[in-house]
C-alpha cells in the first residue's frame with residue numbers, strides 16, 4: 001500500500017500549518033505540523049504512541065524540514081525536538097490517517 005520512494009516535493013506553509021507532500025505517483029498528502037509532531041518517528045515517541053500516551057500536548061510549529069534521500073525526512077520542531085527519521089512509507093501512512101496501524105506493523 002505504501003512505498004519507500006521519496007516524495008517529489010515537500011512543502012510547509014507556516015500560515016496554514018500544513019505540510020504538503022507530492023508523491024511519485026503525483027498524488028498529494030497533507031498533514032498539520034502538530035499532527036506530524038504527534039506522530040514523531042523517534043523511538044521514544046513511537047513507544048508513547050503505541051501505548052496510547054500523549055506525545056505532545058500543545059500546538060507545535062516546524063522550524064525546518066530536511067529530506068534525506070531514500071532514508072526519509074527529518075523535522076525540527078519549535079520545541080527543539082528533532083529526533084528520528086520519518087521513513088517515506090510512514091509519512092504516507094500518516095497522511096492517510098493510518099499512522100498507528102503502520103507503527104503496530
Ligand SMILES: [Zn+2]
Pocket residue numbers: 040041042043044045046081083084
Ligand atoms: Zn520524538
